[in-house]
Amino acid sequence: MLDAAPSRSFDPKDYLRLQYMPHFMCPGCGHGIALHALLAAVHDCGIAKDDLAVVCGIGCSGRVGGYIDANTFHTTHGRPLAFATGLKLARPDLTVVVVTGDGDCLAIGGNHLIHAARRNLDLTCLMLNNEVYGMTGGQASPTTAATRFTSTTQSGAIEPTFDACALAAAAGASFVGREVTRQAPALKTLIARALRHPGFSFVEVMSDCTEIYGRKNDLGEAPEMILSQKADMRPDSHRDATDQPFRPHALPTGVFVERDLPEYGARLRAHAAAIRKEAGR
Amino acid sequence: MSARLTALHGNHACALASIAAGCRFFAGYPITPSSEIAEHMSHELPRIGGTFVQMEDELASIAAVVGASLGGLRAMTATSGPGFSLMQENIGYAAMTEVPCVIIDVMRGGPSTGMPTRPAQGDIMQARFGSHGDRPVIALAPASVQEIYTETIRAFDLAERLRTPVTVLYDQVIAQLLESVAVPPPEAVHVSERKWANGAGPAYQPYAAGEDGVPAMARPGDGHRAHTTGLTHSESGFPTQSPPVVDRMMRRLLGKIDVNQALIEKYETLMADDADVLIVAYGITARAARRAVTVLRAEGVKAGLFRPITLWPFPEAPLRRLAGPARAVLVPEMNAGQLVLEIQRLVGRDPPVHPLGRIDGEPIAPDEIVTAVKELAVHA
Numbered sequence: 001m002l003d004a005a006p007s008r009s010f011d012p013k014d015y016l017r018l019q020y021m022p023h024f025m026c027p028g029c030g031h032g033i034a035l036h037a038l039l040a041a042v043h044d045c046g047i048a049k050d051d052l053a054v055v056c057g058i059g060c061s062g063r064v065g066g067y068i069d070a071n072t073f074h075t076t077h078g079r080p081l082a083f084a085t086g087l088k089l090a091r092p093d094l095t096v097v098v099v100t101g102d103g104d105c106l107a108i109g110g111n112h113l114i115h116a117a118r119r120n121l122d123l124t125c126l127m128l129n130n131e132v133y134g135m136t137g138g139q140a141s142p143t144t145a146a147t148r149f150t151s152t153t154q155s156g157a158i159e160p161t162f163d164a165c166a167l168a169a170a171a172g173a174s175f176v177g178r179e180v181t182r183q184a185p186a187l188k189t190l191i192a193r194a195l196r197h198p199g200f201s202f203v204e205v206m207s208d209c210t211e212i213y214g215r216k217n218d219l220g221e222a223p224e225m226i227l228s229q230k231a232d233m234r235p236d237s238h239r240d241a242t243d244q245p246f247r248p249h250a251l252p253t254g255v256f257v258e259r260d261l262p263e264y265g266a267r268l269r270a271h272a273a274a275i276r277k278e279a280g281r
Numbered sequence: 282m283s284a285r286l287t288a289l290h291g292n293h294a295c296a297l298a299s300i301a302a303g304c305r306f307f308a309g310y311p312i313t314p315s316s317e318i319a320e321h322m323s324h325e326l327p328r329i330g331g332t333f334v335q336m337e338d339e340l341a342s343i344a345a346v347v348g349a350s351l352g353g354l355r356a357m358t359a360t361s362g363p364g365f366s367l368m369q370e371n372i373g374y375a376a377m378t379e380v381p382c383v384i385i386d387v388m389r390g391g392p393s394t395g396m397p398t399r400p401a402q403g404d405i406m407q408a409r410f411g412s413h414g415d416r417p418v419i420a421l422a423p424a425s426v427q428e429i430y431t432e433t434i435r436a437f438d439l440a441e442r443l444r445t446p447v448t449v450l451y452d453q454v455i456a457q458l459l460e461s462v463a464v465p466p467p468e469a470v471h472v473s474e475r476k477w478a479n480g481a482g483p484a485y486q487p488y489a490a491g492e493d494g495v496p497a498m499a500r501p502g503d504g505h506r507a508h509t510t511g512l513t514h515s516e517s518g519f520p521t522q523s524p525p526v527v528d529r530m531m532r533r534l535l536g537k538i539d540v541n542q543a544l545i546e547k548y549e550t551l552m553a554d555d556a557d558v559l560i561v562a563y564g565i566t567a568r569a570a571r572r573a574v575t576v577l578r579a580e581g582v583k584a585g586l587f588r589p590i591t592l593w594p595f596p597e598a599p600l601r602r603l604a605g606p607a608r609a610v611l612v613p614e615m616n617a618g619q620l621v622l623e624i625q626r627l628v629g630r631d632p633p634v635h636p637l638g639r640i641d642g643e644p645i646a647p648d649e650i651v652t653a654v655k656e657l658a659v660h661a
Contacts, residue, residue, distance in 0.1 A: 017508075020519065053501050055348070066508055066519065071501035073351060074510035075344065076374050082341035086348025086356070087501075089332045090306055094352070094501055115337040268334075272327035279328055 015039040015049065017069050024063065026134075028214075028222025030181035030207030034128050035064050037184055037205075038097070041191035045095075053094045055084040057109060059135045060209075061101035061128040078108030081116040084123050092265050095195065098125040103133045106142040106162050117171035117200050121264040124194045124201045127164055130209035138212035149216050164204045169257045174199035176257035180206040182229040183253070193255065199263045206251065284463035291426045291456040292359075295385055295449070296321030297464070298430040299357055302437035302472045304383070305331035306356035308345035310338055310364060313397040314453040315387035318359035339364035343371040343384065350380045351509065353500045355437055355472070359385035362404055363394065366411070372446050373412030374511045377534070379488070379496065381440035381475060383433070384448045387456045388564075388615075390642045399642030400453035402564055402615040406622075408448045409593050415531065417538045419545055420448040420593040422563040426460035432590065434470055435547075442473035443541055444495050450592065452615065454565040454644055478505055487518040488530065494537035538594050547590040548599060552578060556585025558654045559607040559632075561600070561624050563589050566613050566645050573650035584654050592620070597627055604628045609657040613637035613645050 016039070025031050042052060049070045056065040058077035065072040071094070075083045080098045088096040105113050105127045116123060132150055133139040139152040143164070147156040169176045175197040179187040187205060194201035208214060208225040219225050289297070296318050299307075307322040319335070326333040332349070336342040342358045349356040360368065365386045375382050390396030391403045404411075408420040419439055423432040429451060436447040478485050478497040487507040490496040499507035512520040513527050521527060538545065551574050553559060558577075562570035567588040577584035587603055589596055604610050604624075609632050612621035621636040628634050637653050639645045 049506060050502055050504055066510070070506055071499075072506075072508045073348075074508070074512065075347075076370055076511060079340060079344040079371065082336065082344035083348035083351075085334070085336070085341070086306065086308060086345030086350075087352045088348075089334060089345070090349035090352030090354045090356075091501060111337050112341055115341070268327075268332065272330070272332075275327045281328060 010040050010043040012036055012039050015042065015069055016067055020067055023067055025060065026211040028208065028210030028225070029060070030130065030205075030226070031060055031064055031128055033181040033184050034126065034187070034205045034207055035067065037187040038099070038126060038191055039068070040188045041195055044188070044192045045195045047095050047195070051094055053087060053091075053096045054099060055080045055087065055096060056099045057101065057104035059101045059104050059133065060130070061099055061104060064099045064128070078104055079112060080104070081109060081112040081123070081125065085116060085119070085121055088121055088123055089265060089268070092122075092269075096123050097195070098123055100125065100127050102127065102129045102131060102143040102164070103141040106164055106167070113168065114171040117168045117173035117202065119264045120172060120174050120199045120261050122198055122200070124191070124203070126191065126203050126205055128205050128207045129164065130207045130213065132209050132213040134209045134212050138209075138216060148213075150213070163251075165202065165256055168202035172261070173202045173257060174259050174261040175201035175255070177202075177255040178204040178206065178251060178253050180229040180253060181208065182226050186253075190255065197258065199261055284465050284469075286461055286463055288459055289426055289430070289462045290317065290459050291429050291451065292317035292387070293321055294426045294430045294462055295359070295433050296325065298433035299383070299437070300325055300329065300331075301465075301467065301470050302434045303355045304357050304437060305329075306346065306349035306354040307331070307333045307358065308336050308342045308349070308356070309358045309360065310336055310342050312361045312364045314389055314456050315359045315361045315385060318385055339367035340371065343368040343375075343382075346382045347371060347375050347380050350382050351501070355381070355441065357383040357385065359387065361387050361389050361397070362391045365404055365407060369407070369411040370413075373414060373416055375446040376412070376416035376418070377511050378509050379444040379498070379534070380446070381444050382446045383436045383440050384446060385433070386448055386450050388450060388452045396642045398453065400565065400615060400644055401640075401642070402452055402566065403619070404450060405592065405614070405616065405619040408450055415535060417445050417535055418593045419443070419445060419538065419591070420450055421547075422450050422590060422592045424455065424564050424567045424588065424590075426455060426458055427462045428590070429455060430462050430464065434472065438472045439545060441475045442495070442544075443537055444475065444498060445537065450564070452564050477503070479503055481505070486516040488514060489516040490533060492540070494533055494540045542594060545591055545594060546596045548596045549588045549590060550603065551586040551588070553585035553587050553603045555583060556603070557583040557608045558657050559585050559587055559604050559610045560650060560654065561587045561589070561610060561612045561620070562614065563592060563620065566615060569645050569647045570613060570650050572647035573654065576647060576651050577654055582655060582658050584658075595623055595627070600624070600627055604632065607632050610634040611637055611650070611653055611657060613639075613650050613653070615639050615645060
């Protein structure tokens, strides 16, 4: 079903539960751009809404799924990948997308991320990284950059951060990529590639929390924050001292890993078939 | 075809019963003394078109079970105390979202790591109150390998029929006991089909229910494109904080157990009608109590046994009826006094309800119960 040509041009309204609009994201929040890109990618891939399952965790990212006109599951904090693993194994016919956040995926759910990556089940995981726990009032997350102010780092953050893509790649994910919400068309293309990839696909979406994180760190309004993504994402060699980077360490974008590894569900079914054959059943 | 008599280990009986009940998905994490269930399921499920997956921890195990059940499969996990503790949040999620699943908790000595290879009955209250908030709870307590077989099947039936998680609690002794079991022929095994929303039409409300309190479930791909959330939701399935709606939804959710109490309730009695001292015991302890009743009656002491097979919701009315005329009630259990609290709540002060706890990792022997009952019979 993934390769069916889209029958008409993309209109996000076709994929949204309009009765729940306007959404409750803050003004300037990047998650809406990520949602739009996901829906456009679903459209490009020709995935029918009935065959799409979106599994979310808890936090701002967790509320994205509720706006999608598909089979949507708002689960518990940190566990969407584990719920999705059960759902996808039970229903290989579904396209299962997990939408999670930096706290949901890397802190409370970190164990599930590395094992989902290792297993290589055909899931597409979108981690919306806004560097903060927005829903609970702006506490530091595993991706909050050093020196940033949050409600639990009131004198500046001191912990090192996770590079989520490096983590997912090291754990065995067969597709890993990162894109910024500023580059919405590129983000859509990246998500579409992840959806088409058979195996565990990890996409980190650099999103902005304007109201709670940006304001506290004097990063400007939404336009300034989104424009600054360009500088943030440049390699170190192309930055100069006049840059005022939102993220002190530049993060590369694009596809970092795309490898042909055995997909877990297919492998499990083939293994079971071999066992049945040997047992004469 | 009649039942086939065979010798089974408790945990093996649980696995076979689950498969007979139509379980086609198992996710779990190794833990003593429940691991044999996972081992048997890992062997059997691939042979019958089912799926076994060993997850990274118990949080993931129960999450995967709920995910598979949301996808439409009969699904289960098995664990012991420490893992059962880790599963509590997602058991609450399954109760709130009304997703059928079966959790086997093989009880071992606690708290904490406790005594992994020793029996206990210390998870009784955790099964009832382990997850935050108020939620519907069903917990079954088999007392033999035969009963592990029948109660595991019943757990699937209740879970599917009432759309709720069901816990089967049994101790390490019966988990690893080898006993003869009459395995019923497949046509004698009945598990209700989940109420599906197929063909419900555009007016379908995922959490609207009729008199039995059980809503029809949307299955991904059936065209309903429903939303499932652990947030308090309205009939639509979408979050709400409107006090009257929340009140209505919570009363329906909790009331699902009350409305179906007769279906869920199960107990057994032994010479309880004229008992001076009524023993209330479950699991392996009930078997010691059964022996104690026989010994006591032979000595002229009018002892009787009330054995709840459904622990939660507790069979309140029959217990009250049988405890009323007794002069004392004794509650032997392998913990520091858990079910006794519920019995005291139900019976009150008259007759007095006494605990008999054992917390040293040994099962309670019949003579301990005999001695305790004789003391009560004298002083009552």
